[in-house]
Amino acid sequence: MAMRRILMTSLLLAGWSVTAEAAPAQDALLPAAVIFATSTGYWEDDGNAPNVERAPTGAESVASPEEEGTQRHGYYKLFAVRQPDRTSKVYLQQIAQTETGPAIASTIELQEFSDLKPYVTDIRPENSNGIIKQPGLFATVYLKTDPAAEPDGWTVLIDEFGDITVEKATN
Helix, strand or coil, X not given: CHHHHHHHHHHHHHHHXXXXXXXXXXXXXXXXXXXXXXXXXXXXXXXXXXXXXXXXXXXXXCCCHHHCCCCEEEEEEEEEEECCCCCEEEEEEEXXXXXXXXXXXXXXXXXXXXXXXXXXXXXXXXXXXXXXXXXXXXXXXXXXXXXXXXXXXXXXXXXXXXXXXXXXXXX
């Protein structure tokens, strides 16, 4: 009986090591540094409007130039990326809905958060009903500026004109 148990354990462990090797770490769908993300809000334009209106350094546009002049629409994605010092940077993306699926239209770093060097603890949309059909975005980023402190809520608001406001939440 003991010999049988040893044989079964050996076979089981051998199977686990083969399975572990079958999924290499570089094939990760989402980088490990992305710690929180939410997709919410709605935007649309005639194709001639600039992507997210303020573009600090590091802005990246991925929309193709042949799409200019055509009606575009989509949603926003807000996400936090952990830095080596354990603080986070928060980014905002415009995701365009295209015939071939979602495509990144623009990505910007929200400098208001980077200046705080925050420890992001959560990001939540205004509601969990999915993408809304009114233009704009409202989400709350929970963060600490001191790892031992309680988190504060900060709102990210994009109005129907595309203007972005980041401010400490008031209840």
